[in-house]
Amino acid sequence: EWCGPCRQRAPEGERIWNETEQEVIMLGVMQQDQDTSPASPKGVARWVNDFGLTHPVLADGENVLGSFVAGFPTYVVLNPDMTIQNADFWPFDADWVIALVD
DSSP, rough: OOHHHHHHHHHHHHHHHTTTSSSOOOOOOEOBBSSSSSSHHHHHHHHHHHHHHSOOOOEOOTOOOGGOSSSSSOOOEOOOOSOEEEESSOOOOOHHHHHTTO
């Protein structure tokens, strides 16, 4: 919630969700609240409200996804067979993700 680059890129995830008509499942996972404490449902609610998000956002207060996170933000793209196509690409390129379903 506190991460500047995450805040900057949050609208891109919503763009993917909207422009692909949910052919691409955009799932946001928050790991820390605004005070760097573990993510909470209240923090997720603030995040969703701040950015007007309609795609699902989860709180990972237990840091379950920690092994995938090399930095903030981290993006993981799964293929339809649920294998990882790409992880931690930066800068985030919504156009690249959208092109996957074209």
